[in-house]
Amino acid sequence: MSTSQTLDPSSGTRGPQQASRAAHRARPRTGWRAALRRDWQLYSLAILPLLFFLIFRYGPMIGNVIAFRKFEPGGNLFGEEWVGLRYVKMFLNDPTFWNVFTNTLVLGALTLLFCFPLPIVLALLLNEVRSTKLKRFLQSVSYLPHFLSMVIVAAIVMQMLSIDGPINQMVKAFGGEPTVFMQKPDWFRTIFVSSEVWQTVGWGTILYLAALTTINEQLYEAARMDGAGRWKQIWHVTLPGIRPTAITLLVLNIGTFMAVGFEKVLLLYNPLTYPTADVISTYLYRMGVESSNMSYAAAIGLFEALIGVVLITSANVISRRTVGASLW
Numbered sequence: 001m002s003t004s005q006t007l008d009p010s011s012g013t014r015g016p017q018q019a020s021r022a023a024h025r026a027r028p029r030t031g032w033r034a035a036l037r038r039d040w041q042l043y044s045l046a047i048l049p050l051l052f053f054l055i056f057r058y059g060p061m062i063g064n065v066i067a068f069r070k071f072e073p074g075g076n077l078f079g080e081e082w083v084g085l086r087y088v089k090m091f092l093n094d095p096t097f098w099n100v101f102t103n104t105l106v107l108g109a110l111t112l113l114f115c116f117p118l119p120i121v122l123a124l125l126l127n128e129v130r131s132t133k134l135k136r137f138l139q140s141v142s143y144l145p146h147f148l149s150m151v152i153v154a155a156i157v158m159q160m161l162s163i164d165g166p167i168n169q170m171v172k173a174f175g176g177e178p179t180v181f182m183q184k185p186d187w188f189r190t191i192f193v194s195s196e197v198w199q200t201v202g203w204g205t206i207l208y209l210a211a212l213t214t215i216n217e218q219l220y221e222a223a224r225m226d227g228a229g230r231w232k233q234i235w236h237v238t239l240p241g242i243r244p245t246a247i248t249l250l251v252l253n254i255g256t257f258m259a260v261g262f263e264k265v266l267l268l269y270n271p272l273t274y275p276t277a278d279v280i281s282t283y284l285y286r287m288g289v290e291s292s293n294m295s296y297a298a299a300i301g302l303f304e305a306l307i308g309v310v311l312i313t314s315a316n317v318i319s320r321r322t323v324g325a326s327l328w
Contacts, residue, residue: 062078063077063078063298064298064301064302065078065079066078066079066294066295066298067087067088067295067298067299067301067302068082068083068084068085068087068299069081069082069083069295070083070295071294071295071298073292073294079295083295087295087296087298087299088299088303090296090299091296091299091300091303096283097283097300099275099278100278100279100280100282100283101280103276103277103278103279104258104260104279104280106189106276107189107192107193107260107265107279108257108258108260109257110189110193111192111193111196111260111261112253112254112257114193114196114197115193115196115197115200115201115204115253116249116250116253118197118201118204119200119201119202119203119204119205119208120208120242120246122142122201122202122204122205123205123208123209123212123242124208124234124238126138126139126205126209127209127212127238128230139202139205139209141202142201142202142203142205143202143203143206144202145198145199145200145202145203146199146200146202146203148199150261150263150264150267151267153195153199153264154264154267154268157191157195157268158182158268161181161182161191162182163178163180167181182268182270182273183270183272183273184272184273185272185273185274185275185276185277186276188268188269188273188276188277189276189277191268192261192264192265192268192277195264195268196261196264204249207245207249208242208245208246211241211242211244211245212238212241212242214241215237215238215241215242219237219241220233220237223236223237243323243325244325247319247323247325247326248325248326248327250315250319251312251315251316251319251326251327252312252327254311254312254315255308255311255312255315256308257308257311258280258304258307258308258311259281259304259308260279260280260281262279262281262282262285265277265278265279265281265282266282266285269282280300280304283300284297284300284301287300312327316328
């Protein structure tokens with residue numbers, strides 16, 4: 001009998017499964033110490049990122065304890081006394097908080113509705129541009145707003161919408177009356193979402209353009225041979241090709257659904273627009289920093305974080321079961 005043959009149990013020989021397990025047991029196991037000694041240069045690259053997350057992400061989580069303890073500035077770092085769910089009951093019974101919570105949901109939903117699909121549309125349009133110079137020019141123009149400081153973006157928005165700004169000048173040119181947009185609560189959501197689209201859509205196309213380059217050209221050739229036009233090629237080849245990237249980004253966006261841009265809202269809103277502009281992050285800032293009610297702010301922040309965890313976990317499970325793509 002040759003050495004390549006395996007014996008089967010019923011005939012005194014070994015079957016393929018037993019041979020596979022025997023071969024697996026025969027392989028030498030590499031311990032983590034040996035792997036660390038062999039690839040220590042690669043592992044050393046992870047030290048700084050790990051330290052960053054430990055110090056600035058996981059370390060501050062210990063401070064969540066003040067959501068259940070009475071904290072006074074200048075006193076004990078972890079609060080003076082245990083108060084249980086007092087601050088949780090306070091914000092659950094606070095009508096102002098629920099108005100802020102509603103504003104956060106509305107702004108988050110509008111931002112997701114417009115800022116998530118538009119980068120996909122822009123990437124598909126740029127992918128159809130055949131002139132290399134024109135394509136690079138359009139990419140550069142669409143990317144530039146992302147690199148502007150949030151203060152500059154807010155200043156541009158306020159200048160454009162001021163009573164003597166270009167928008168009101170156009171309104172007057174067509175016979176209309178100037179509007180103080182920045183002091184009208186009904187206009188704030190439109191202003192915020194529009195500025196967010198202008199600032200982020202171009203930058204969001206980068207990942208989709210990179211995903212488009214990984215699609216096999218033979219799939220387009222096969223589609224053309226079957227008589228598919230450009231729209232059918234996009235629908236049946238391009239969109240399925242970038243679906244894993246889109247699903248991953250969608251899950252990440254849903255995870256940050258409640259974290260509506262704090263800096264932009266803080267720079268654009270004012271007491272007149274609080275009814276539609278005040279969100280959880282700005283409310284936390286006023287309660288915690290301006291009013292020095294740190295425990296109350298910590299309780300609200302913990303509630304917001306729990307909602308974020310539930311959202312990203314649910315979105316990940318749904319995407320894995322429906323389309324087979326997920327973060328984990």
